[in-house]
Every structure is written in structure tokens, then in C-alpha cells.
Amino acid sequence: MYIRTGAIVAATLVLGACSTPFNNPAETSQTRQIPEVVAAMAARDQDLQSARLVPEDSCYWYLHAGPVETTLVPLRSSRGNPICAAPAV
Incomplete structure (x- = not known):
């Protein structure tokens, strides 16, 4: 049981270390503006300036600076x- 849990934790740490940070300011300045309809639907406290449509899932994503x-x-x-x-269609 402990070996399995340890393997899961280790795999999570290894995969997390391979992620690419999204803190490139040039990338956010080149994004297109989102449609007004999308901006009207969006909840508050989200960075609409960095929002973009991701083609892989056809959903809008934004950069959250934590x-x-x-x-x-x-x-x-x-x-x-x-x-x-x-x-x-």
C-alpha cells in the first residue's frame, strides 16, 4: 500500500517538474481579444486580457498569476x- 502511494507521489512530482511555465509577457501581449459575448459571460476576477481560445479543446483559457x-x-x-x-458544423 505504501509503495503504491509512494510511486504515485513520485510520478506526480516528476511530471510536475516537466511542465512549462506560462509567464512569458510577450506571449500574453500577442493574444487576440476575446469576443464581447465571451467577456460578458465571464465571471469577475479573471484576466480577460490574457484570455485565448485553445484549439485542442475549443475552450477559452486565461493566465492566472498565483x-x-x-x-x-x-x-x-x-x-x-x-x-x-x-x-x-
């Missing part, structure tokens, strides 16, 4: 749901 690191976080509506684009 006390330790800056990471991409899903843009959420006031009800807490992720804001995604409608699939192309």
Missing part, C-alpha cells in the same frame, strides 16, 4: 462553467 507560478486556467462563467466555443 503567488508561486503563473498557469493557464479555464475561463469560467459566473455559474462556474467553462466557456467553450460551439463546434463547427
